[in-house]
Amino acid sequence: MTSADPVTTAGEQDKGGLRVALGGLTTRGRSFFAAGIAAAVCAYVLGQSDLLRVGLLLAVLPLVCVAVLYRTRYRVAGSRRLTPSRVPAGSEARVHLRMDNVSRLPTGLLMLQDHVPYVLGPRPRFVLDRVEAGGRREVSYRVRSDLRGRYPLGPLQLRLSDPFGMCELTRSFSAYDTLTVIPRTEALPSVRLAGEASGYGDGRQRSLSLAGEDDVIPRGYRHGDDLRRVHWRSTARYGELMVRREEQPQRARCTVLLDTRRVAYQGAGPDSAFEWAVSGAASALVHMLERGFAVRLLTDTGSSVPGEGADGFAGATQESADSAGLMMDTLAVVDHSPGEGLFPSYDVLRRGTEGLLIGFFGDLDDEQAGVVARMRQRSGAAVAFVLDSEGWTRSPPAQGQSDERLRLLREAGWTAFAVPAGASLPDLWRQAARERSESGVTGPTASGGWS
Structure with missing residues (x-):
């Protein structure tokens, strides 16, 4: 599992962050703002105070949503888990996403989007309802590729929206994961090819650990070792029980x-x-x-x-x-x-x-x-x-x-x-x-x- 650093959904306290927040106005928010400005202009020209109040309400509502969303501080941590992370070509892997609200305030509507290469399938998108303080949500999607390779997954994007749908802010996590698509393999028959001996079978050359008293390469005593294999000279030298190594077969x-x-x-x-x-x-x-x-x-x-x-x-x-x-x-x-x-x-x-x-x-x-x-x-x-x-x-x-x-x-x-x-x-x-x-x-x- 790869965990992403917690993301604070509040904007930066500078003019650049405020411009980004204003740029997050949705089509609905822009329409309300434009309608409010138009109504206010018409009210001023026609001298209609009631229409002016309606225009101000329409124009101010998107700005209030921007300010509330901009000042709200949610801290959300995300993580991704692949099962499995290495998959044969043509087989599916499942990606599990987990979102944790680590702040003391409940979140609003959250929209998740994970970036995946086009060869793995369409870009997954999820909508999460309100996440309570300290709560978490888990979603998953599947990926599949007929072409072997190494494919990056991420970063995970989090889109926060106000209850009226006037404004949306997008934050990105920094963590990536890699899905490795390996070649397809076929199970080969266990036939005994003429002249073949198994890797540890009879006829394998063996390297002896004990060729002479001066050629001993001892190792530390382990629970279950035969005490008859204790090498006393090395034990006296190192101050702990040492045993002779067993002969090891040399692999084919x-x-x-x-x-x-x-x-x-x-x-x-x-x-x-x-x-x-x-x-x-x-x-x-x-x-x-x-x-x-x-x-x-x-x-x-x-x-x-x-x-x-x-x-x-x-x-x-x-x-x-x-x-x-x-x-x-x-x-x-x-x-x-x-x-x-x-x-x-x-x-x-x-x-x-x-x-x-x-x-x-x-x-x-x-x-x-x-x-x-x-x-x-x-x-x-x-x-x-x-x-x-x-x-x-x-x-x-x-x-x-x-x-x-x-x-x-x-x-x-x-x-x-x-x-x-x-x-x-x-x-x-x-x-x-x-x-x-x-x-x-x-x-x-x-x-x-x-x-």
């Missing part, structure tokens, strides 16, 4: 590579090839994190998710939910890159053993297909989903060239698929499991990926 690694080159995709919108690739990368990230892998998101520019561990992989030192949220926030705003090649990402991949490599690529020419083929050399296994954007825009694709580039990737060791328009990622995932199984893979590699 997985890199998800997303091709964001502008030249590699055609079309735009929620059903475009690029959005399918972003959604597919998000689905793969969530699936692999749930299986216990340490996962890294990498783009063609060579950049990865900010805030990851020193080795670039999230999930090994962070909670999986936090890692997934961090990556989803990155994918929510990822856009096309101006680059034309995949060399930056290849330079990152060739510096280490990456384990499992899952790539989502757009159009590949002969040169870029060769770069992708060389990426396989440093990975335990590699699966490529290649989107032919011409087919997604209903143009006749160059089938011969596409087949040739897929053959090049498969010869290099990739399990490569051409992704037609509207393809189902779970179906392709099952197909990848079948093809890996039929290829005769027997066991995990030392890096924890597919062989």
Whole structure:
């Protein structure tokens, strides 16, 4: 929940504030004032004192409303709460608004208006009746977007009106909130891909905390620790119970590579090839994190998710939910890159053993297909989903060239698929499991990926 500072509805005690208050006259107030002035002029010309009294009443009433509204001091606090603050594209989020009257006087009629981007829907407006001293009112509205991104909500505007509707004053809160619309994800089947081992399964490399008496890295004693693991030398040194660390399994690694080159995709919108690739990368990230892998998101520019561990992989030192949220926030705003090649990402991949490599690529020419083929050399296994954007825009694709580039990737060791328009990622995932199984893979590699 984001709280706004209390807003005082009284105007500033200067001429500028009074001019703002006079500028808040409604059409009704202006009409009354104009009618009063006209009646007063006619009364003076015709010598009618009764008409003069009516004219003065009509002219003074709006000014009295302005003065009363201008001098009235209401202190109103507003807050906004999003449920949830991170929502998949195409799903709804609810925004809850709360107004608290923190003054000792009841308010008049209040009108609320929240500023939202047009892609989230119409601008919400609410009318609140009199709010008693110390009272509060709560309202809510829904927002929805088919386009991923980060959308600001606010500021919240409060419009105060007098009982006669002669004058309105508007005050704005300063607080903003942000709604993050992340890519759609699909639940991938829990098939056992040939040669794959789970993130913590048998065959995982283990880093032992106790390699020798001088290599012990102890930690403080916690309730429930086995007393047989107490390290007495460290206990004597630090003056508190210290225990030996347990051996920790080393997580298998997985890199998800997303091709964001502008030249590699055609079309735009929620059903475009690029959005399918972003959604597919998000689905793969969530699936692999749930299986216990340490996962890294990498783009063609060579950049990865900010805030990851020193080795670039999230999930090994962070909670999986936090890692997934961090990556989803990155994918929510990822856009096309101006680059034309995949060399930056290849330079990152060739510096280490990456384990499992899952790539989502757009159009590949002969040169870029060769770069992708060389990426396989440093990975335990590699699966490529290649989107032919011409087919997604209903143009006749160059089938011969596409087949040739897929053959090049498969010869290099990739399990490569051409992704037609509207393809189902779970179906392709099952197909990848079948093809890996039929290829005769027997066991995990030392890096924890597919062989």
